[in-house]
Amino acid sequence: MSKDKLTDSKLRTAKPEAKEYSLGDGDGLYLRVKPNGARLWVFNYYRPSDKKRANISFGPYPDVTLAAARERRRESRALLAQAIDPKRHKEEQLAIVQAQQEACANTFERMAAKWLDLKRHDVSEAYAADSWRSLELYLLPFIGSMPIDQIRAPLVIELLRPIEADGKLETVRRLCQRINEILDYTVNHGLLDANPCSAIRKVFKKPAKKHMPTLKPEELPLLMSDIANGRLDHTTRCQIEWSLHTLVRPGESAGTRWDEIDMEAKVWNIPADRMKMERPHRVPLTPQALALLERVKPISGHRPFVFPGYRDPLGHINDQSANAALKRLGYGGRLVAHGLRSLGSTTLNEQGFNPDAIEAALSHADDNEIRRAYNRSDYYEQRVIMMSWWSNHIEQASQGNLSLASGFKALKVVGE
Template identity: 50%
Template sequence: MAKTTKPLTNTEVKQAKVKDKDYTLLDGEGLQLRVKTSGTKSWLFNYYHPITKKRKNLSLGQYPALTLAEARKQRASSKELLVNNIDPKEHRDDLLSDKKLKMSFTLESIALDWFEVKKSKIAETTSRSLWRNFENHLFPSIGHRPIDKILAPEVIKTLKPLASKGSLETLHKVIGHLNEIMKHAVNTGRIHHNPLAGIRTAFKTPKVTHMVTIRPEELPELMKAISYSNITLVTRCLLEFQLHTMVRSSEAANASWDEIDFENMSWEIPAERMKMKVKHTVPITKQVLDLLEHVKQLTGDRKYIFPADKQPNKPSGSERANKALQRIGFKGRLVAHGMRSLASTTLNEKGFDSDVIEAALAHQEKNEVRRAYNRSDYLERRRKLMYWWSEFIEQAQHGNFSTSNKGLKEVG
């Protein structure tokens, strides 16, 4: 006859005294109370592994934090697992490992994982601004939170101070990038769905503000202001260079001499310096060539065409052109990026092919087939367009300007 184990009572457990050696009290069905010489009382579940049939002990917890009744519940749960050939210790370890893994998937860690890919597709200045917004407005409050625990109400509460300040454009950028992170988490198996998809509706929509620029008929005023201003010659050349080439401020400010092909009259901007991370070729007109020859006398021994004043081994900052425009009287009327808008407006109004204009501005064509065609076929057409634009600027500069542009050959 099998020996029957008498179940323990709460009093027996409570009054179990320390002895010279560790000893065990049995409750039956594998549940034991281990009493150590240190006075610690621990619950153990003794069982046979369902596959190997070897004896194993599963530590359940210490008394009195884990009561007799709770220890018996854990024993029952363990026995259910054994019936299904699941080792309770391995099962618990797997759950704990999974929990630790999920805890390591914080918003900040997933954001960093996403950002490593994202920053390769955008301009460096844009990526710095993006990450700075996260550091200022998200990470201090919820960066440490496991991504599978983050829900819409918590994020809305976190972003409300930004909305209260009226920084709606920044707010909506943060929301857009945050949703990209959540989609990345879904796609990489960290979460099952994006709970933040609709949080944009919890805030006001920012008003669309267009980049301030001037009309084509105001170009002579701009050229006169540049010519008669007290800005440095290098800064003046930078403004005119950016105006003629129709590039972005950062692309012009970071231009280096080794990117210029004087023989073939072209400027190759490497992909890593372009907003869309695609190499861009800018045809150089006679006017731009003359400008470069002029500035070469000042900075030809430097790496950069437009070096910084105080650190000539570094390029000018992208804000140099903006500050110069303010100093020459165009504050609130024109920003450096607005010179691209000025070129676009002028060329569109004169009937140039919009696809050629977009290619000249290095705007990315969404259709891949058309994009490949544009890159291969539009270079010569862009060269003609750039020639026309430089002639237009030169007329404005020398006082022969007319909105009818007689004498300028229009090409498409």
């Protein structure tokens, strides 16, 4: 007969009693039989750290057989011989397995989707859709299913090289930016210690800077004539003229909110979260700009946005509506909505206005970091004068084709 105290037949016939009892197999291995009929393997040992008794469960019988329980006892005693606590060792192994499972679940595609869900709050739906399309086209088929902690710079660079070879340098730049945003998001959520691709953009050629299509200052009268006589709906025309008088970016213009407008102080306060440079921006409102607001107030004064959307009146006009309208007017390839800012900048610089005030009006950051740190002025008082000149200049350029701003002022005078 075996020297071991337990046998399979003895285990099978072990019946529950009124109180819990144990059947020993030697060397610290026991089978606990509970009153409810449950039978659990327990290994009792001295902890290496403090020499106090401790228990570790090996699981229920018969799921864990006698042979399996003895093997686990042997493994535990081998660990104890190395002064390793088997219970703590088991917990550490489970933690490793769990971390590996989580790492496998946190694929590049999954983290990219989480990143985009967050980014949707700050960008237009069109921009979000374009971001995801670029990932689907160039990255997800190759690294989408890869755990995020396995992403390495050489692999990503290798994927982007053919795109660079095709001359799509702007696409490469945007992909580098999106990859870094995704990995930074992952770092910030504790799933990576560091972003391994933070410097990948440095190994690619830089795309040549393309200036937004715009007009020469002397072409402003023709533009105002085309805007006045073109087949544009009222909201779009108002938004184009508003952009021209305020010199803000198209997205900032399209998203103008009534609660940002201070009619009494004649200022438009754009919050930081709506600005490209993520800092608040004040726009002095000229009489012409205020007249435009009066024009649209009957349409949208009871709604959140000054320029309401067509499909969703509680939303705002699409960021691209102005570009589409200018294209319909025959300015495709010659002028985009963003180019209105360049037109204003060129004109104001030619008229000798303070370049710093012009840059402040455009909400540009100073390229000189030291100067930017010390120069906190937004040149507001200078801009009040400058923007007044600019709005008067636009009105004069309208010639016989009244802009909505000047036309409304004329109507008010007649009515008085």
